[in-house]
Amino acid sequence: MSDRALRTAGLVLAVLGIGVAGYLVYVHYADIDPVCNIAHGCHKVQTSEYANLAGVPVALLGLLGYITLLGALLVPQGELARMVAALVALVGFGFSMYLTYREIFTIDAICQWCVASAILMTGLAIVCTVRLLREPVAAGAVPAADGPAD
């Protein structure tokens, strides 16, 4: 998969993540119930002690993470942008796994929006890691062909 395709996939995932996290932030500050048709555990998860980190709603932290990822992915080249994207995505992935563990084993309820965010963050962690591990194409250089020349 080309770097451009990876970046496009990352951008799509980040935009979707902003949608999910943004909705949860809106629900939190509007003090309303999230739509919860699949797992029916959103209320319980959103009112649990794990919905806040040091007094900050986890959904807001997630939204900031997705926005940072979107910004970093919008930079087509640049080592720093790749590093920032990979770091944020790996942190987001790790913390998503922790929250999923809490949902299953401590809160004993599943929030469909949190699951969606965890899946998106996992995808972003994969995309950003693959991009980081690849040698970036120097500006103005012609990318190598996929197959050998005849």
Added chain:
Amino acid sequence: MSRRLTLFSVLLGAAAAIVAVAVLVSSSGSDSTAPRKPSVRDVTAILRGIPQDRLTLGDPNAPVLLVEFADLQCPYCRQFAAESWPDIVRRYIRTGKVKMELRLTALLGEDSGKANKAVMAAGLQNRMWDASMRFYDVQGQENSGYVTDRFLRGVLSGVRGLDLARAMKDRTSAGVRDELGAVYSLQRRYGINSTPTLMIGTDDTDLERIAPGVVSAEDLAQAINQRLLKTV
């Protein structure tokens, strides 16, 4: 490539460190000195297959009646629910020797009253015990105003087999009002001014107080055994 792998390793280490700090902060939010709360899965397993009729848990023909006066905001009631109650259910209620009533008081304040109505409304669907244990799971700071409609929906939404909309509506029903009135009458009759208070008898008219505070499963078992001996 090795340079990029090194870079990735450094970033992975940094990410792991950040996540570890976040996990520590998140975990420290819970009071580690508080008694272990029964998880929802525990409660589901504890109550599975035991009949519930409004505020009564267990076989209606059980020879001994155990009554708990509790306040849903009371941390000692939560402690009792986590530490002693499961054992009593397993040994005496599940086996049909004891039936137990949960009489919810509002001794601690306004938030208790709001919580009581919601949990008693769940009782109209014979899910009061599930709902009360789930409330203990997310019990907050006393009278901080945390018992909002949203919070209560969160508590009740996890109760298996409960019609949430009906329960929220039933909070103001005559059925809940009547049960609250009955609790108040019984509370006055026996001079209940603290929770948890556990009483034992054969029905609501001949209750005797067991030791005050959080009664251990062993002490409670002893009181139950003595009462059972009187019934044979």
